Amino acid sequence: MQEAWELLRNVELALTSLDRLEASIFAMKNEEKQRIAIAAPSVFGFVTLPKVVAIIHSQSASNVRSISGSYEQIGEHILAGRADLGISRLPLDPSLFEWAPLGSARNVCIFHPDHRFSKQACIEAHDLAGETIVDIDPQFAAHQMNFNALRFAGVEPDILVEFDCNGHEAGYVSAGLGISITNEIIVREYAAFNLEAKPVEPSALYHYVAIWQKGRTFSSALNVSLEAIIAAFSTEPPAVSLGSANLLAVG
Template identity: 65%
Template sequence: MELLHSGLKLRQLQVFREVLRVGSTRRAATAIGISQPAISQHLKQLEATLGLALFERSANRITPSREAWELLRSVDAALTSLDRLEASVVEIKSEDKPRVAIAASAVFGFITLPRVVGAIRAKTSSSVRSMSGSDEQVREYILTGQADLGISRLPLDPRLFDWAPIATARNVCIFHPEHRFSARSHIVAEDLIGEAIIDIDPQFSTHQMNINALRFGGVEPDIVIEYDANGHEVGFVSAGLGVSITNEIVAREYAAFKVESRPFEPSALYHYVAVWQKGRVFSNVLGASLEALVPAFAANSEAIRPLIPK
């Protein structure tokens, strides 16, 4: 099977991935079920097609180059997508109920995604697979075909994705109901002076915005706990260990916890969207899933009417 117009062969990519996975042409030959000379020939053909030296050869040993390891990620994503395609064809041919895979931050599993699944089940006989991860992981799940729909935030690359808007959100401060902030209508950065802060990992822009606001005022924040994914902070806040900054959409998921929230300034504006792979043709089941997902996340279910791809 030839891929695109580059002359790449599917078998070459499968061999390449297996060699890097198992560490030798001998073990790759055993795993795939072809001879070791055939493995070597596929690798040489791949290098010739790409114009890249993917391996350093010495005696009976080959060592992957830096370019080989960089290429592996793209190859693995492409082959995973093909595996997903094959599974989809099998599913279409079978009499099994279709399944929809939805990727989103794990925090949405508290309230919103159960509501979405309930609506999907009410309209279709489909089962749902819920996949969790960061925005970057959600996009990866979509691109590799592991997820049909995802919940992410803009910006997104319009060359790779289509999307429907579902909600916008601003920052809020969450805290224990008995905290002094309960008497306030809103919270500003200066109010955090002297407060124990439960803060998201420094890699996130939210962290930089909140912490920089304090440092601009000459105050070093008292960070008592750092967490790396939305949802991890609410247990600490409800236990009275500190306050935290998140956004309105995430804060809605904490309705069952012992926390309150107030608007926080300075604030950013977050644009949440339902996202899928560019050019994806929607089945009836997938269309029904999007119709269930969008209003479940929207602040006003009548405010947004998504365009379902035909």
């Protein structure tokens, strides 16, 4: 059985390699017009990826294919040749990937503007006592960190909804159904929602990067696309504003 799965995986990689070869031949014939596949968590489709596509469109004739997935799946898309570039987080294996820094972020709590947290400068674990929580799936490290901090403070979390992908919490929170914890870069994607956000302590530090397969040769269109991803992150304002709440950006 293991041999059969390995054979299927090798066949998939071979077919993907043929697709990549075909795309490379097309790119050599028409350097400016190339389809660029970008893998990123789906939440970046709210704000960041539209900025990326707008920059690519303004500077080349290339079109974009957007592929979503978890951070682990982003790496798999890159290695399997399904994606040319990705948006991910460190740590990554330097023997498999190369990357360019995009930004760092700390945790924030998001809530409806009418919530009592709007009057606080910072949210601590004990503040969450009695709060209904919209929380990411227990398989994610962010869940473990947040809930360890709560239980250390003697607070047993009251979970209303669990979600398995960043972005799903915004609708529940903007509807006033609970509060949630995310980070400063993810919260930028929620500009269209009725939310406020404040820093959380204790907090983790997340480092976001644009990634590609180690040793990848860049075409002109791929260089434009990488620069577009970097520009889409660097053009974000130094302070994130949701409603009337301001969050200090981390370098």
